[in-house]
Amino acid sequence: MNEADQPESTPVDHRLYVPHNEGWDAQVKTNSTKEYCYYRNPGEEHFHLLVMGELYLHRGNEKVCLNCAVRQDLLTTDRLHWQRWK
16 A cells, blocks of 8 residues: 555644743753753652753743643643633
8 A cells, every 4th residue: 555545634733832921932952951840740759851852831940841831731732722811
């Protein structure tokens, strides 16, 4: 079966949105210095490392990995978030 014979599938939308974006910047970690996410994973006693090449949010001294940003409602996959501002 070649590529032309394969059924078309709906592409996955990987876009993320920052509903309340005042002061937040998206960054790519470009060095190997030890830097930690501002939040801890649920059930863990330690902060986790940001690794080189990882995308994260940055505001002041806060650096937040994307998983924690979603969990803390800093990021959403809801592209219509602007219609539901609180």
